[in-house]
Amino acid sequence: MLYSIRMRAAEGGPHEQGGHHISGAERLVTKEELEQISSELVHRALTHSKGCADFIRITIDAIPDEAIHxxxxxxxxxxxxxxxxxxxxxxxxxxxxxxxxxxxxxxxxxxxxxxxxxxxxxxxxxxxxxxxxxxxxxxxxxxxxxxxxxxxxxxxxxxxxxxxxxxxxxxxxxxxxxxxxxxxxxxxxxxxxxxxxxxxxxxxxxxxxxxxxxxxxxxxxxxxxxxxxxxxxxxxxxxxxxxxxxxxxxxxxxxxxxxxxxxxxxxxxxxxxxxxxxxx
Incomplete structure (x- = not known):
């Protein structure tokens, strides 16, 4: 089974509330990779050339094999x-x-x-x-x-x-x-x-x-x-x-x-x- 991990980051609050988009990224990873990839995505949001995010959302979902294209x-x-x-x-x-x-x-x-x-x-x-x-x-x-x-x-x-x-x-x-x-x-x-x-x-x-x-x-x-x-x-x-x-x-x-x-x-x-x- 794989996991979908998605990161969205903004400055000035969430995107839906007018926050300025900073970065977004995602991966499909194994359970063993989740912790490391999560850390890498947070680091990316905090060190992006567009600014330092003050809103970071990480979403993780388990994906069954039969759902993968x-x-x-x-x-x-x-x-x-x-x-x-x-x-x-x-x-x-x-x-x-x-x-x-x-x-x-x-x-x-x-x-x-x-x-x-x-x-x-x-x-x-x-x-x-x-x-x-x-x-x-x-x-x-x-x-x-x-x-x-x-x-x-x-x-x-x-x-x-x-x-x-x-x-x-x-x-x-x-x-x-x-x-x-x-x-x-x-x-x-x-x-x-x-x-x-x-x-x-x-x-x-x-x-x-x-x-x-x-x-x-x-x-x-x-x-x-x-x-x-x-x-x-x-x-x-x-x-x-x-x-x-x-x-x-x-x-x-x-x-x-x-x-x-x-x-x-x-x-x-x-x-x-x-x-x-x-x-x-």
Whole structure:
């Protein structure tokens, strides 16, 4: 039997009472690991770059084996950009094809609109909504892949992906390190992105980290997770996630799957080993 352990931390009181989000993390662990992981998550909440939490909630639930859903891990690709943060074009501006290498936001748009049914209008409208928020959402927006219109009614909370972990964290970290990747940001994002794309109706994701010290984001679609550098200025606490979905999809079913289905992600595999990757 495994246990789901989840941590949420805020400054100024609980999130529901207007507290400023500091950190959130979770794991699926064995009984023997609970004490150590609990301590690590509390330490993370107290030493985060966004501030020192004065509200920390740890939730632990036992998970029966038959409730666990297993999925493959996305393949990692690193995209080269020109090192500049791309401005999001307005929806009434017809963009021309820029010379390579692209800026981060241009590369994100090119990847998602070339390889999926997500339209340029939808991408630009959705990203404009995200970067215009006064503060980061606690979850993700569900947006129409053709229009960019937000489809979920859950405001600043959005959809929160939960109850997930690598099936074998040691094996996953070993595989990532052997390929030249390391760092908790990548490990957690890869698990989350893999679960998101396994949800029925989700065709792609864009993520900009809300960690002030971490500027690498990603887009994912199909079976691939594309890392994109310089997605925001260093020091910015703003970020968030966009889940692009088919408007005919069952929004409530997507939310239920992402928030409640206990999911184990198989360790990643690599055909070629890389080197000198970002280690944040």
């Amino acid at each position: 297993r999925i493959p891990c996305l393949t990692i690709a690193d995209e080269q950009t020109d090192g500049h943060i791309g401005e999001v074009p307005t929806t009434n501006h017809e963009a021309t094809t820029p010379p390579l290498p692209l800026s981060s936001h241009q590369q994100a748009e090119a990847l998602l609109t070339t390889h999926t049914a997500i339209t340029p209008v939808a991408f630009r409208r959705a990203v404009s909504q995200l970067v215009s928020l006064p503060e980061s959402m606690r979850g993700a927006m569900l947006v129409d892949m053709r229009t960019g219109q937000r489809l979920d009614p859950w405001g600043q909370r959005g959809v929160r992906v939960s109850r997930m972990s690598f099936a074998d964290e040691t094996a996953a970290i070993t595989a990532l390190n052997a390929a030249g990747y390391s760092g908790v940001h990548l490990e957690e994002a890869l698990v989350l992105a893999s679960k998101v794309l396994s949800a029925p109706g989700v065709v792609g994701e864009l993520c900009i980290s809300d960690d002030p010290d971490y500027t690498t984001g990603y887009v994912s679609y199909g079976s691939t997770y594309h890392r994109l550098h310089h997605m925001k200025p260093v020091g910015s606490p703003l970020g968030g996630r966009l889940f692009f979905v088919d408007a005919t999809a069952d929004i409530a079913a997507i939310k239920n799957y992402l928030e409640t289905t206990v999911t184990l992600v198989n360790p990643p595999t690599f055909s070629l080993q890389g080197e000198n990757h970002e280690t944040l």
